[in-house]
Amino acid sequence: MWSNFFVQQEDDRIGVAGAGQGGGLGGMKGFRGQRRTNKMSDSQEGKIKLAFFVSIVGVTLTVLGMGTEFWVELAQPKYFIGNQTCQMAHYGLWKGCIRTLWVSDIDPERTSCGPADLPGESNCTYFKFFTSGENAVIFKKTTNRNLNLAAAILALLSLTMMVMGSICIVMSLSKGVAFFLKPASFCFILSGVLVLLSVLVFHQSVLALLSSDHSIPLHHELSWSVACVGSAGAILIFGGFLFILLSLPFSPWQKCWPHKNSTT
Numbered sequence: 001m002w003s004n005f006f007v008q009q010e011d012d013r014i015g016v017a018g019a020g021q022g023g024g025l026g027g028m029k030g031f032r033g034q035r036r037t038n039k040m041s042d043s044q045e046g047k048i049k050l051a052f053f054v055s056i057v058g059v060t061l062t063v064l065g066m067g068t069e070f071w072v073e074l075a076q077p078k079y080f081i082g083n084q085t086c087q088m089a090h091y092g093l094w095k096g097c098i099r100t101l102w103v104s105d106i107d108p109e110r111t112s113c114g115p116a117d118l119p120g121e122s123n124c125t126y127f128k129f130f131t132s133g134e135n136a137v138i139f140k141k142t143t144n145r146n147l148n149l150a151a152a153i154l155a156l157l158s159l160t161m162m163v164m165g166s167i168c169i170v171m172s173l174s175k176g177v178a179f180f181l182k183p184a185s186f187c188f189i190l191s192g193v194l195v196l197l198s199v200l201v202f203h204q205s206v207l208a209l210l211s212s213d214h215s216i217p218l219h220h221e222l223s224w225s226v227a228c229v230g231s232a233g234a235i236l237i238f239g240g241f242l243f244i245l246l247s248l249p250f251s252p253w254q255k256c257w258p259h260k261n262s263t264t
Contacts, residue, residue, distance in 0.1 A: 001187070002142055003072070017158075022106045027078060027148055033071075040142075040167065040176055040178055044246065045051065045127040045173065045176075045180070046214055047137060047171065047239050047246055048172065048178075048243075048246055049173070049241055050182070051221035051242035051243055051246060052231075052239075053171075054166065054235060054237070054238065054239045054242065055162075055165065055166075055188050055236060055240075055243075055255045056166075056237060057232075057235055058162075058188075058231075058232045058233070058234075058235035059162045059232070060175035060232075061232035061235065062155075062158065062159065062162065062191075062228075062229060062232040062233075062236070063069055063096070063159070063230035064228050065225040065226070065227075065232065066092075066093060066155050066227075067163065068092055068225045068227040068230065069091050069094070069095045069096060069097055069124070069142070069225075070092060070116065070223040070224055071089060071090075071091065071092040071093065071202060071223060071225045071226050071229075072091065072092075072202075072206050072220055072221070072223060072226070073088060073090045073114055073115065073116055073220065073221055073222075073223050073224065074088060074089045074090070074139065074218045074219070074220055075088040075089075075112035075114040075219045075220075076081035076088060076110055076112065076113050076139065076216065076217070076218060076219075077095040077112055077113070077217060077219075078103055078106060078110065078112060078113050079231070080101070080113075080216070080217075081104060082103075084102065084103055084104075084170070085100050085101065085102060085103060085111060085120075086101055086103055086106070086113035087099065087100050087101075087139075088101065088112075088113040088114045089139065090223060090250065091136075091137050091138070092149070092225055093151060093152045093155060093202070094124045094126060094127060094152070095125065095127065095128050096124065096125060096127065096136060096138060097116075097123065097124035097125075098122070098123050098124075098138070099116060099120050099121065099122045099123075099200045100120050100121045100122075101114070101119075101120040102112055102118075102119075102120060103120065103145050105117065105118050105120075106151055112219040114127045114221075114229070116223070117150030118202060120129065125182075125234050126173065127143075127148065129145050129148050129149050129152070130149070130152075131168035131237045133145065138209065139218060140213045140215055140216055141209050141210065141212045141213045141216070141218070142209070142212045142213070143205065143208075143212075144205050144208040144209065145199055146168065147202075147204055148202075148205050149206035150197075150201050151198045151205060152197065152198075153199040153200060153204040154194050154195075154197050154198035155194070155195065155198040155229075157191075157194050158190075158191040158194035158195045159191075161188070161190050162191045162236070163187075163192035164183075164184075164187065165183075165240075166180075166185045167183075167207045167245075168180040168184035168187065169184045170185045175248075178211070178246070178247055181243045181244075181246055181247035182196075182241075182243070182247045184243050185240040185241070185242075185243035185244045185247065186240070187240075188236050188237070188239050188240035188243065189240030189241070190236050190240075191236050191237070192232075192233040192234065192235070192236030192237035192238075192239075192240065193233070193237065195230075195232055195233035195235040195236065196230065198229070199226055199229055199230055199233070202226075203222070206220060216252075228247055
């Protein structure tokens with residue numbers, strides 16, 4: 001009740017001042033109308049939602065790739081331990097698995113054990129980089145704890161930036177203003193860069209693992225999780241640039257092709 005009373009008094013004072021100064025009320029109404037026009041239009045809101053959908057696809061691919069242990073596959077020669085079974089390993093940021101496969105199930109033209117999707121016995125363990133700080137040993141080869149930790153930290157930082165960018169977009173759509181688009185674009189572009197850096201650092205950790213011991217020959221190849229994460233990084237950067245374009249007060253093509261006003 002009191003809030004309505006004070007609002008009514010304020011409106012009365014504005015009306016009296018406008019009547020005394022001649023046109024002040026009309027200027028105040030025009031200012032209020034101008035503030036309302038600063039709200040984004042329906043078409044701009046639709047474009048923001050479309051760009052946000054693109055970014056959400058990148059976020060989904062990142063989470064899918066980070067949660068799996070198929071970043072790299074390490075395969076022994078097919079007949080290294082016998083004529084019936086062979087061993088291979090695959091791991092990601094958090095967990096590694098050693099699989100024993102039947103040689104008869106492997107493609108005859110393939111010289112190494114694998115791929116990992118063939119049926120066989122699997123033994124998976126989580127890495128101890130984050131708890132006791134121990135390195136993992138895979139086929140007598142030792143991981144580089146610092147590189148693996150750096151890849152994981154970069155991936156977690158990218159997730160943090162994705163969450164912050166998503167919060168900015170939700171606030172922009174709920175408030176109906178384009179102010180939060182630039183912070184969102186910065187967050188999504190930075191998250192995409194961090195994701196790509198995580199992939200590069202992880203690849204360096206794989207090379208360090210292979211060079212730690214040469215007693216067992218291994219064939220290595222990056223798996224589908226890296227493809228998901230790499231694609232996610234590119235999509236996030238693209239989505240961030242879309243938000244930059246949407247935050248501009250004018251479209252880039254409107255500057256190159258201005259509208260011609262008809263004169264009478």
